[in-house]
Amino acid sequence: MKLIVAGGGTGGHLFPGISVAEEFVSRDAANEVLFVGTERGIEARIVPQLGMKLETISASGVRGKNGSAQIKGLFLFMFGYSQSRQILKKFRPDVVLGVGGYASAPLCLAARGMQIPYFIHEQNAIPGLTNRLLARFSNKVFISLEESQRFFPAERTLLTGNPLRQSILELVTAEDSFPSVAQGNEFRILVFGGSQGARSINQAMMAALPKMSALKERVSIVHQTGKNDLTEVADAYAKSGIKSTVLPFIDDMAAAYRQADLIICRAGATTVAEVTAAAKACIFIPFPHAVDDHQRKNAEALLEHDACLMLLEQELSGERLAAEIEKIMAAPDRLETISRNARSMARLDAAKIIVDEMIGTKGTGHVR
Ligand SMILES: CC(=O)N[C@H]1[C@@H](OP(=O)(O)OP(=O)(O)OC[C@H]2O[C@@H](n3ccc(=O)[nH]c3=O)[C@H](O)[C@@H]2O)O[C@H](CO)[C@@H](O)[C@@H]1O
Known part of the structure; x- marks a missing residue:
């Protein structure tokens, strides 16, 4: 069978698609997957790195844009729609x-026009505009959280959870998963700001470092900064004397x-799903400008x-962050309770359910 995964832009959309692709090809060596995204999305870098196939189309958003940007968005959509038809004709997917993400709309609508079944997956508690529109014509809507059910037609919506990559699922059986601080080991903190890094988390951490001098000998920090703040953040760690690894992006x-014993991060849907599987205690700092405040x-x-x-974010300061870190470090039992509660919220079979549903739908598509 052949599957097209459409969309991306950010890691939060792309990585669930990669998880489903992994599951789909694991079912049958003859199965094929093609990703369709945009050139400026994270998929352009990540998909080829994983040895998977990618085609790009033109697409952009229209929400929150002014008149001329909206017209440009519509033009790009129409062009992307026609590119999508060409891709569908050539690859001939079953589903x-x-x-x-932007690329999913033109591709899914073109699929509908060619009577190829399409499904959508929503990662967030509050769905984005693209998925709200696409839900009207989709065979089924897969949702990650109960909270988003009310936005979609009940008879065609299935709660699956957010599909997790095989490497993340393997953490579920990892024995070293629960916090090691109780054994008096070095306390390891992971800081990251979603797939693109988060400037305000970077700044708060830089402001927190001088206030963490009493913890200096006991902590080590891995900090993902995103592209822009790398040097500034790395300098701040060097000055603080705290053991650290500072990176623009974490591949693994x-x-x-x-x-990690403690994670400090944004609350993007895929991040949230992953940390539950990993059974990690997190201090979430939701991105306050996410559409409809969905990260919160x-x-x-x-x-x-x-x-x-x-x-x-409005409570965030270096002082507060340092105090929260110190507090949780002094309470290993609390850390462990949170980790275990997080694990109990993990949904681990989303990719399997989604693939079962998709391959159970016999394609009625006829590619003209
Ligand atoms: C600012 C914004 O609107 N962000 C949205 C975007 O976030 P974003 O793309 O940041 O998405 P998430 O936080 O949900 O997921 C990040 C993904 O990137 C991976 N990762 C992250 C950092 C890194 O260095 N390496 C790496 O591989 C994580 O493992 C995870 O798989 O999509 C999410 C899913 O729709 C939304 O919930 C977020 O609100």
């Missing part, structure tokens, strides 16, 4: 999965999760079960 997130809602879904800590 299409839209994972959100499974390894980064595995070694993603974090609150865990907070209700005492499965994370949360700091809102």
Whole structure:
């Protein structure tokens, strides 16, 4: 069978698609997957690195843009739609999965026009505009969190969770997964700001470092900064004397999760799903400008079960962050409770359910 995974832009959309692709090819060596995204999305770098196939199309958003940018967005959409038809004619997929992000709309709608079944996956508690529109015509909508059910037609919506990559799923059986601080080991902190890094987390951490001098001998920090702040953040760590590794992007997130006792990060949906599987205690700092404040809602879904800590951006300061780190370091039992509660919220079979559903739908597509 052949599958197209459409969409991406950021890691939060792309990586669930990669998880489904991994599951799909594992079912049958003859299965084929093609990703369709945009040239400026994260997929342009990551998909070829993984040895998977990618085609790019033109696409951009229209929400929140002014008149001329909207017209440009519509023009790009129409061009992307025609490119999508060409791709569909050439690759002849049995099914299409839209994972959100700009490229998923033209490709999924072109698939509908050619009577190829398409499905969508929504990662967030509050869905984006693309998925709300695509849900109207999709065979089924896969959702990650119960909270998003109300936005979609009940009879065609299935709660699956957020598909996790094989490397992340392997963390579930890792024995070293729970915090090691109780044994008096070095306390290892992972700081990252979603797939692109987060300037305000970088700044808060830089401001926190001078206030962490009493912890200096006991902590080590891995900090992902994104492209822009790398040098500035690396300098701040060097000055602080705290053992650290500072990187613009982490290729092997499974390894980064595995070694962490505490994680400080944004609350993007895929991050949230991954840290539950990894059974890690997190201080979530939701991105306050995410559409409909969905990152806060993603974090609150865990907070209700005492499965994370949360700091809102308006409460964020170096002082506060340092105090929170110190507090949790002094309470290993609390750290472990949060980690275990996080694990209890993990949904591990999303990719399997999604692939089962998709291959169970006999394609009625006829590619003209
Ligand atoms: C600012 C914004 O609107 N961000 C959205 C975007 O976030 P973003 O793309 O940051 O998405 P997530 O936080 O959900 O996921 C990040 C993904 O990137 C991976 N990763 C991250 C850092 C790194 O160095 N290496 C790496 O591989 C993580 O393992 C994870 O798989 O999509 C998410 C899913 O729709 C939304 O919930 C977020 O609100």
